[in-house]
Amino acid sequence: xxxxxxxxxxxxxxxxxxxxxxxxxxxxxxxxxxxxxxxxxxxxxxxxxxxxxxxxxxxxxxxxxxxxxxxxxxxxxxxxxxxxxxxxxxxxxxxxxxxxxxxxxxxxxxxxxxxxxxxxxxxxxxxxxxxxxxxxxxxxxxxxxxxxxxxxxxxxxxxxxxxxxxxxxxxxxxxxxxxxxxxxxxxxxxxxxxxxxxxxxxxxxxxxxxxxxxxxxxxxxxxxxxxxxxxxxxxxxxxxxxxxxxxxxxxxxxxxxxxxxxxxxxxxxxxxxxxxxxxxxxxxxxxxxxxxxxxxxxxxxxxxxxxxxxxxxxxxxxxxxxxxxxxxxxxxxxxxxxxxxxxxxxxxxxxxxxxxxxxxxxxxxxxxxxxxxxxxxxxxxxxxxxxxxxxxxxxxxxxxxxxxxxxxxxxxxxxxxxxxxxxxxxxxxxxxxxxxxxxxxxxxxxxxxxxxxxxxxxxxxxxxxxxxxxxxxxxxxxxxxxxxxxxxxxxxxxxxxxxxxxxxxxxxxxxxxxxxxxxxxxxxxxxxxxxxxxxxxxxxxxxxxxxxxxxxxxxxxxxxxxxxxxxxxxxxxxxxxxxxxxxxxxxxxxxxxxxxxxxxxxxxxxxxxxxxxxxxxxxxxxxxxxxxxxxxxxxxxxxxxxxxxxxxxxxxxxxxxxxxxxxxxxxxxxxxxxxxxxxxxxxxxxxxxxxxxxxxxxxxxxxxxxxxxxxxxxxxxxxxxxxxxxxxxxxxxxxxxxxxxxxxxxxxxxxxxxxxxxxxxxxxxxxxxxxxxxxxxxxxxxxxxxxxxxxxxxxxxxxxxxxxxxxxxxxxxxxxxxxxxxxxxxxxxxxxxxxxxxxxxxxxxxxxxxxxxxxxxxxxxxxxxxxxxxxxxxxxxxxxxxx
Numbered sequence: 001x002x003x004x005x006x007x008x009x010x011x012x013x014x015x016x017x018x019x020x021x022x023x024x025x026x027x028x029x030x031x032x033x034x035x036x037x038x039x040x041x042x043x044x045x046x047x048x049x050x051x052x053x054x055x056x057x058x059x060x061x062x063x064x065x066x067x068x069x070x071x072x073x074x075x076x077x078x079x080x081x082x083x084x085x086x087x088x089x090x091x092x093x094x095x096x097x098x099x100x101x102x103x104x105x106x107x108x109x110x111x112x113x114x115x116x117x118x119x120x121x122x123x124x125x126x127x128x129x130x131x132x133x134x135x136x137x138x139x140x141x142x143x144x145x146x147x148x149x150x151x152x153x154x155x156x157x158x159x160x161x162x163x164x165x166x167x168x169x170x171x172x173x174x175x176x177x178x179x180x181x182x183x184x185x186x187x188x189x190x191x192x193x194x195x196x197x198x199x200x201x202x203x204x205x206x207x208x209x210x211x212x213x214x215x216x217x218x219x220x221x222x223x224x225x226x227x228x229x230x231x232x233x234x235x236x237x238x239x240x241x242x243x244x245x246x247x248x249x250x251x252x253x254x255x256x257x258x259x260x261x262x263x264x265x266x267x268x269x270x271x272x273x274x275x276x277x278x279x280x281x282x283x284x285x286x287x288x289x290x291x292x293x294x295x296x297x298x299x300x301x302x303x304x305x306x307x308x309x310x311x312x313x314x315x316x317x318x319x320x321x322x323x324x325x326x327x328x329x330x331x332x333x334x335x336x337x338x339x340x341x342x343x344x345x346x347x348x349x350x351x352x353x354x355x356x357x358x359x360x361x362x363x364x365x366x367x368x369x370x371x372x373x374x375x376x377x378x379x380x381x382x383x384x385x386x387x388x389x390x391x392x393x394x395x396x397x398x399x400x401x402x403x404x405x406x407x408x409x410x411x412x413x414x415x416x417x418x419x420x421x422x423x424x425x426x427x428x429x430x431x432x433x434x435x436x437x438x439x440x441x442x443x444x445x446x447x448x449x450x451x452x453x454x455x456x457x458x459x460x461x462x463x464x465x466x467x468x469x470x471x472x473x474x475x476x477x478x479x480x481x482x483x484x485x486x487x488x489x490x491x492x493x494x495x496x497x498x499x500x501x502x503x504x505x506x507x508x509x510x511x512x513x514x515x516x517x518x519x520x521x522x523x524x525x526x527x528x529x530x531x532x533x534x535x536x537x538x539x540x541x542x543x544x545x546x547x548x549x550x551x552x553x554x555x556x557x558x559x560x561x562x563x564x565x566x567x568x569x570x571x572x573x574x575x576x577x578x579x580x581x582x583x584x585x586x587x588x589x590x591x592x593x594x595x596x597x598x599x600x601x602x603x604x605x606x607x608x609x610x611x612x613x614x615x616x617x618x619x620x621x622x623x624x625x626x627x628x629x630x631x632x633x634x635x636x637x638x639x640x641x642x643x644x645x646x647x648x649x650x651x652x653x654x655x656x657x658x659x660x661x662x663x664x665x666x667x668x669x670x671x672x673x674x675x676x677x678x679x680x681x682x683x684x685x686x687x688x689x690x691x692x693x694x695x696x697x698x699x700x701x702x703x704x705x706x707x708x709x710x711x712x713x714x715x716x717x718x719x720x721x722x723x724x725x726x727x728x729x730x731x732x733x734x735x736x737x738x739x740x741x742x743x744x745x746x747x748x749x750x751x752x753x754x755x756x757x758x759x760x761x762x763x764x765x766x767x768x769x770x771x772x773x774x775x776x777x778x779x780x781x782x783x784x785x786x787x788x789x790x791x792x793x794x795x796x797x798x799x800x801x802x803x804x805x806x807x808x809x810x811x812x813x814x815x816x817x818x819x820x821x822x823x824x825x826x827x828x829x830x831x832x833x834x835x836x837x838x839x840x841x842x843x844x845x846x847x848x849x850x851x852x853x854x855x856x857x858x859x860x861x862x863x864x865x866x867x868x869x870x871x872x873x874x875x876x877x878x879x880x881x882x883x
């Protein structure tokens with residue numbers, strides 16, 4: 001299932017082409033288009049406010065909110081979020097609650113079944129009473145503000161999307177917003193950003209198709225030459241208790257032994273069918289933030305001694321799925337008089353539907369996030385007998401519950417969710433598909449006969465336990481120093497993030513928070529969680545969580561800067577976090593640029609920080625290009641003309657600087673050919689041996705794998721199994737990739753390689769999550785989507801406009817925003833969002849930041865009240881009701 005599955009599912013509900021097209025044509029240019037636009041000037045009365053709240057918007061519609069109490073500010077934030085983005089909020093809460101079918105009909109049914117099985121909403125409701133009273137008050141005030149906006153408004157008065165969806169789903173009524181709606185969104189965030197979940201299943205499926213040695217080759221170890229975030233001088237685990245040992249020696253620096261993979265004779269067709277069923281279930285979950293090898297971020301912080309301002313500089317650009325509207329919403333939240341009772345003075349990037357600021361700065365500190373990606377989910381093979389599950393030598397009953405899914409325009413659907421002590425049986429969710437003949441690894445244990453077992457697969461995930469992440473957001477917003485920031489991070493359970501820190505006193509720091517389970521591997525020599533474990537053996541249950549005190553952190557490191565770009569956190573094997581790190585091409589490039597800028601006493605400016613974010617050099621390219629240029633381009637059957645035809649394209653690589661611009665430069669032409677060669681090389685290497693849904697995406701893991709394979713001409717991957725009787729060599733595959741790329745680009749971009757452009761291939765379509773898919777009529781897509789952008793950069797590049805080589809060259813994840821915070825003068829900070837503040841398709845702020853975002857320009861980020869008022873273009877007063 002593609003990454004646009006949500007748009008596809010929702011789109012299926014609105015494929016009445018003539019009805020929709022006729023309706024939309026009648027809407028354009030009339031009052032319905034504008035009726036949902038927010039009021040941004042004048043005065044609005046809101047029940048529950050204790051005093052007036054000012055909402056000041058700049059020329060791009062970004063609001064800065066001023067009030068006299070935290071609850072008034074939260075209520076105003078809820079109101080303003082709803083003004084600009086309510087349909088986005090409503091769609092998200094339907095997805096995260098397993099209620100998408102209520103909004104779009106039976107097109108949402110599979111998604112609902114999976115999310116109800118996991119129980120995101122149930123966990124959110126259980127989490128709410130465990131939060132701090134102040135957090136619960138804040139969440140309720142926010143919900144009250146959302147509901148104040150909704151009061152008296154029909155769906156069509158809140159967003160144009162309801163008008164379009166109303167052609168298929170009639171009589172839709174908007175529910176009131178609740179605090180649990182906000183918390184459930186944090187579950188979706190945690191789901192998309194957890195680590196290793198898909199690879200654990202992929203290895204299990206591949207184990208019956210290719211050799212253990214081949215699996216080890218495409219999951220290469222992390223190379224410690226790509227420096228971790230923290231050096232041994234910054235942080236050491238020595239003497240720190242981490243609970244039961246969970247790591248294997250050398251997990252970062254040595255490959256997983258080929259012999260550690262489960263033996264084929266211990267595999268079972270039933271187990272493989274269960275794995276495949278889980279894969280289908282996971283594919284039905286919408287990627288609301290993004291998912292896959294490219295989902296990560298760049299963030300780095302430079303200390304006072306290396307900054308031209310004399311104070312720290314902090315940069316951040318999270319890499320998530322692009323969409324319209326974008327994931328983030330810029331906002332400022334300010335108490336007019338900051339005090340213990342009203343401590344808010346913060347600005348940055350928020351999620352529509354969630355109060356507070358997720359990434360940004362207050363008057364004292366700044367922080368950025370990158371995905372830590374620890375392995376916080378495990379799959380367990382479970383041996384079932386009806387509604388009983390084997391546990392040791394005894395059978396115990398499964399836990400069951402019934403879920404009723406309401407479907408717009410159809411009868412309710414009831415499902416039974418079954419769970420073991422590890423978690424829900426994910427293999428139950430989507431049935432009636434036969435994967436007979438495939439087999440998967442099943443560890444042999446006494447009393448179990450692998451060849452005759454019927455298996456199900458359960459999932460353990462830290463996100464299915466109540467946590468206090470919502471507390472952490474509010475505590476970070478008001479933290480005043482590193483100690484308070486770390487204490488806030490203690491509550492940040494899921495998703496685990498790399499937190500970079502800087503403050504106005506000149507300090508910088510790092511903290512890795514999150515719930516990370518301690519467990520042992522089911523297979524000797526393999527890391528924990530590398531393969532699914534036998535659920536009947538208690539030895540492989542989670543033992544505890546890594547204590548917060550044992551998680552890596554650093555304060556004012558000697559090097560004077562920190563880079564966190566999803567690479568390994570430390571070289572230490574304890575605590576065990578994961579082995580599935582990004583392989584460091586981005587982090588090393590950022591380090592190189594910072595080291596060059598600070599060489600011989602040089603210092604980094606805010607402008608240089610923003611410039612680094614746009615760097616498009618591909619640091620894997622020199623390795624592959626050297627190999628490509630070393631092989632003959634012709635074989636015995638090729639004419640001189642055919643060889644010359646390919647060489648004409650290959651010549652682009654000879655003087656290439658390994659950058660990937662979107663413009664009409666020679667570098668842009670070379671980047672187009674190089675990336676086409678890379679995509680064709682991956683197809684030739686892997687497509688003959690892996691299932692279609694596991695084909696190589698070309699991200700950093702594959703770059704690291706191919707680097708090793710180039711040095712191993714005997715690797716079995718070089719041979720194409722589809723050419724019976726022929727054993728291809730490494731050089732032959734490298735030759736074929738260049739020939740195929742030349743032919744492909746000739747068809748797509750023209751015969752003359754000098755006219756090729758990376759930007760012509762590597763485009764971006766910002767698709768509306770509900771109405772942007774290919775199944776929706778083009779006239780509707782044209783209203784809600786924005787696209788045709790020519791994008792620089794690519795996968796494993798600092799300017800991380802990534803693409804999936806198995807799908808095409810189009811951008812499918814990208815920097816969702818960019819910011820540079822200057823702790824020397826906060827008003828000199830800069831920021832840019834991917835789309836705009838508004839979620840209303842015809843509003844001027846729907847996409848007014850996109851072209852600047854594409855081009856790498858950032859906007860001024862006023863913070864002090866004087867600077868905010870100077871930038872104000874519209875002022876709205878929210879006032880309390882009077883008797």
